Amino acid sequence: MAAKKTVSTRIDEEWFSAIEQICRETGQDFADWLRDAIALKLGSESPQQARALVERVEALEKKLQGLAGLLTR
Incomplete structure (x- = not known):
């Protein structure tokens, strides 16, 4: 695994x-979200x-199913 560096801004x-x-x-961690945003800007995607x-x-699919259930009642 590549060494990781800390970035502050x-x-x-x-x-x-x-x-x-x-x-x-979304339940996503703040740091993970930032890493994803940087990866998107750089044009790469990690596993x-x-x-x-x-x-x-x-x-989101679960939430939509719940909403659909409310609408069909």
């Missing part, structure tokens, strides 16, 4: 809040990203 409060909200809604995407899609 400042972002606007608005961006920070938006990322926090996305992480709450962890693919797995996280599948998990998010599955979670």
Whole structure:
């Protein structure tokens, strides 16, 4: 496995809040979300990203099924 480096930066409060909200809604870790965003910008996808995407899609499918059940009552 390649060595990992730590990156530190400042972002606007608005961006920070938006990322926090996305992480709450998807259940994704803040650092994982940032790594995914960087990988997307660089045009690469790791196995962890693919797995996280599948998990998010599955979670959304469950939510949609629940909503569909409410609509058919």
